[in-house]
Amino acid sequence: MNYDEVNEVLVSVRDMHVVFGKGRNKFEAIKGVSFDIYKGETFGLVGESGSGKTTIGRAIIRINPMSGGEVIYKGDKINGKISRALDKKVTQEIQMIFQDPMASLNERAKVDYIVSEGLINVEKHLSSEERETKVAKALLEVGLLPEFATRFPHEFSGGQRQRIGIARSLIMQPQFIIADEPISALDVSIRAQVLNLMNKLKKERGLTYLFIAHDLSVMRFISDRIAVIHKGVIVELAECEKLFAHPLHPYTKALLSAVPLADPEYEKHKVLLTYDPSAHDYSVDKPYWHEIEKGHFVYGNEPELEGYRQELSASKPEEADEPRRKQESCENGEK
Amino acid sequence: MEQQHDVILSVKDLNVKFSLRGKVLHAIRGISLDINRGESFAIVGESGSGKSVFVKNFIGLLDRNGWVDSGEILYNGMDLAKFKTDKDWLQIRGKEIAMVMQDPMTSLNPLKTIGAQIGEALKLHQNLVGTAAYNECVQILNDVGIPEPERRYKQYPHEFSGGMRQRVVIAIAMACNPKILICDEPTTALDVTIQAQILNLIKDLKNKYNLTTIYITHDLGVVANVADRIAVMYAGDIVEVGKCNDVFYDPQHPYTWALLSSLPQLGIKGEDLYSIEGTPPNLFNVIKGDAFAPRNPNALKVDFLHRPPYFEVSPTHKAKTWLLDERAPKVEPPPHIAALREAHKEVRQ
Numbered sequence: 001m002n003y004d005e006v007n008e009v010l011v012s013v014r015d016m017h018v019v020f021g022k023g024r025n026k027f028e029a030i031k032g033v034s035f036d037i038y039k040g041e042t043f044g045l046v047g048e049s050g051s052g053k054t055t056i057g058r059a060i061i062r063i064n065p066m067s068g069g070e071v072i073y074k075g076d077k078i079n080g081k082i083s084r085a086l087d088k089k090v091t092q093e094i095q096m097i098f099q100d101p102m103a104s105l106n107e108r109a110k111v112d113y114i115v116s117e118g119l120i121n122v123e124k125h126l127s128s129e130e131r132e133t134k135v136a137k138a139l140l141e142v143g144l145l146p147e148f149a150t151r152f153p154h155e156f157s158g159g160q161r162q163r164i165g166i167a168r169s170l171i172m173q174p175q176f177i178i179a180d181e182p183i184s185a186l187d188v189s190i191r192a193q194v195l196n197l198m199n200k201l202k203k204e205r206g207l208t209y210l211f212i213a214h215d216l217s218v219m220r221f222i223s224d225r226i227a228v229i230h231k232g233v234i235v236e237l238a239e240c241e242k243l244f245a246h247p248l249h250p251y252t253k254a255l256l257s258a259v260p261l262a263d264p265e266y267e268k269h270k271v272l273l274t275y276d277p278s279a280h281d282y283s284v285d286k287p288y289w290h291e292i293e294k295g296h297f298v299y300g301n302e303p304e305l306e307g308y309r310q311e312l313s314a315s316k317p318e319e320a321d322e323p324r325r326k327q328e329s330c331e332n333g334e335k
Numbered sequence: 336m337e338q339q340h341d342v343i344l345s346v347k348d349l350n351v352k353f354s355l356r357g358k359v360l361h362a363i364r365g366i367s368l369d370i371n372r373g374e375s376f377a378i379v380g381e382s383g384s385g386k387s388v389f390v391k392n393f394i395g396l397l398d399r400n401g402w403v404d405s406g407e408i409l410y411n412g413m414d415l416a417k418f419k420t421d422k423d424w425l426q427i428r429g430k431e432i433a434m435v436m437q438d439p440m441t442s443l444n445p446l447k448t449i450g451a452q453i454g455e456a457l458k459l460h461q462n463l464v465g466t467a468a469y470n471e472c473v474q475i476l477n478d479v480g481i482p483e484p485e486r487r488y489k490q491y492p493h494e495f496s497g498g499m500r501q502r503v504v505i506a507i508a509m510a511c512n513p514k515i516l517i518c519d520e521p522t523t524a525l526d527v528t529i530q531a532q533i534l535n536l537i538k539d540l541k542n543k544y545n546l547t548t549i550y551i552t553h554d555l556g557v558v559a560n561v562a563d564r565i566a567v568m569y570a571g572d573i574v575e576v577g578k579c580n581d582v583f584y585d586p587q588h589p590y591t592w593a594l595l596s597s598l599p600q601l602g603i604k605g606e607d608l609y610s611i612e613g614t615p616p617n618l619f620n621v622i623k624g625d626a627f628a629p630r631n632p633n634a635l636k637v638d639f640l641h642r643p644p645y646f647e648v649s650p651t652h653k654a655k656t657w658l659l660d661e662r663a664p665k666v667e668p669p670p671h672i673a674a675l676r677e678a679h680k681e682v683r684q
Binding site for chain 2: 049215218260262263264
């Protein structure tokens with residue numbers, strides 16, 4: 001994607017807070033997160049388990065209620081109380097693909113019902129023939145045969161089940177899809193098939209994805225921009241290659257250094273960085289979310305940001321051509 | 336370089352079958368493999384390729400409905416394939432060969448303290464009780480990098496994080512001073528940053544106690560980090576085995592090609608990733624020829640008719656593919672693989 005032009009913002013998250021539990025058991029899962037997702041891009045969200053990446057996705061699609069902040073979709077606020085018409089529009093246009101295809105499909109329903117369930121609520125006027133043609137079309141689009149509609153989920157392999165999950169979201173004609181770890185439960189050889197399918201659909205239908213994952217090498221392949229989240233706070237957000245070339249926040253650096261690559265020579269020489277959250281001294285200067293250069297956001301307080309700025313200007317001259325392959329990330333790991 | 340290796344475990348033409356719903360599943364189809372003393376060996380494969388079943392034979396943890404149909408597993412002059420009763424296995428399991436399971440959340444007993452669980456292994460295998468066991472236990476916890484072992488000794492598994500729990504599981508495995516440590520997907524359930532720490536821990540222990548480690552994993556990144564030698568499994572058979580650099584930089588089997596080229600790290604943004612069509616074969620059926628042939632875009636006629644034997648590429652590297660036969664036509668590997676081979680020519684020599 002080209003970010004030099006003015007981009008249309010599709011989804012905008014403003015100061016999102018999500019709190020689970022009450023009183024003593026209160027747990028603040030998301031502590032004030034803001035970002036924009038542009039139309040037609042794949043926005044990646046990485047973080048370790050428990051960092052809140054899934055919670056953000058679920059809060060946008062309104063599965064988890066938010067306790068503060070707002071989500072703006074095409075200029076309308078969609079969290080909290082909204083009108084019926086808007087509710088219907090949002091239900092239809094924002095869809096989700098779940099992580100585990102073995103668990104996310106109703107074992108007792110046939111594929112036909114699973115795929116068309118959404119239509120029953122939104123397009124009540126459809127006759128059963130119309131519905132069947134829509135199901136057949138959706139199945140064909142994800143590379144399955146229309147005759148599969150009469151089968152049960154257990155008759156399919158993991159990759160095929162994930163395709164059913166994708167067909168289920170496509171049939172609603174969505175504009176924005178939240179994919180929550182869509183390939184981490186799949187085998188290596190099947191992953192590539194599903195990634196290719198998602199990229200193909202994005203191109204053909206102009207879809208926008210929020211892609212949630214923990215695997216950075218997958219992220220690098222599929223995402224246009226990546227946000228790194230740690231303990232409910234987004235610590236860094238930048239265009240994919242910029243993030244890999246110039247990570248600023250120490251957590252991003254630690255995460256990048258820990259990613260295993262299928263390259264023995266690189267692995268032999270890699271230096272592991274560890275992240276120590278106590279290294280931040282936020283007692284005097286409060287940290288905030290700041291755009292340090294165009295399109296590159298980082299979380300920190302004033303002295304830290306000053307350090308990041310120097311780091312950026314020091315690395316600028318050598319940036320002759322767009323770094324993209326693992327050799328560069330290899331050097332970054334050693335720095 | 337080429338000295339005679341000291342083989343610690345030798346598998347000869349192993350066949351394992353399962354009986355499932357009245358049908359017979361041929362899970363391991365004639366594997367022969369030598370594992371050398373002190374090396375770090377990794378077995379890679381997709382789920383269902385039989386990698387876990389294969390190593391479970393080494394410690395007698397095969398499910399009830401499975402049996403060794405033919406073949407030998409030689410360890411220290413004993414044939415493990417002939418072992419039947421738990422009494423036989425007790426002299427091997429834990430003491431000689433120990434295993435670290437995949438999920439640290441489920442492999443510990445939630446009702447017992449960590450100390451009691453490690454003590455159990457110490458009592459059974461080293462006959463240590465009381466203060467001696469306590470001291471040994473604290474020592475082991477220290478070894479696996481758990482801070483404040485005296486306090487942690489009295490705690491229950493739920494008080495530990497995922498990474499710390501996996502360290503405890505490793506501590507239990509190490510309590511019996513095994514010669515071989517099998518790690519079955521040791522880090523799949525962990526975060527990347529923790530994963531790197533656990534892998535380093537296993538590597539340190541291996542060097543300190545001169546262990547032989549066998550890793551089972553589907554993550555090629557982990558393999559590249561830890562392994563000296565690699566075996567690639569597909570449909571119950573090892574299709575390629577060689578030194579780490581051999582397999583990564585000069586793969587020979589079409590399945591290894593496909594597996595490596597489908598990694599997203601090699602993909603170019605905006606273009607399609609190389610993907611393997613179809614699904615692995617059903618092991619209930621009799622497989623004729625090369626098991627990968629139906630998914631191989633440039634399979635030869637002979638691939639569908641006869642099962643290929645091992646062809647040696649170098650003394651340390653062999654693969655089961657007819658492409659290496661001298662009569663085979665020249666088939667070029669996918670562009671990614673050719674580029675890798677070219678880029679790492681010097682490293683391999």
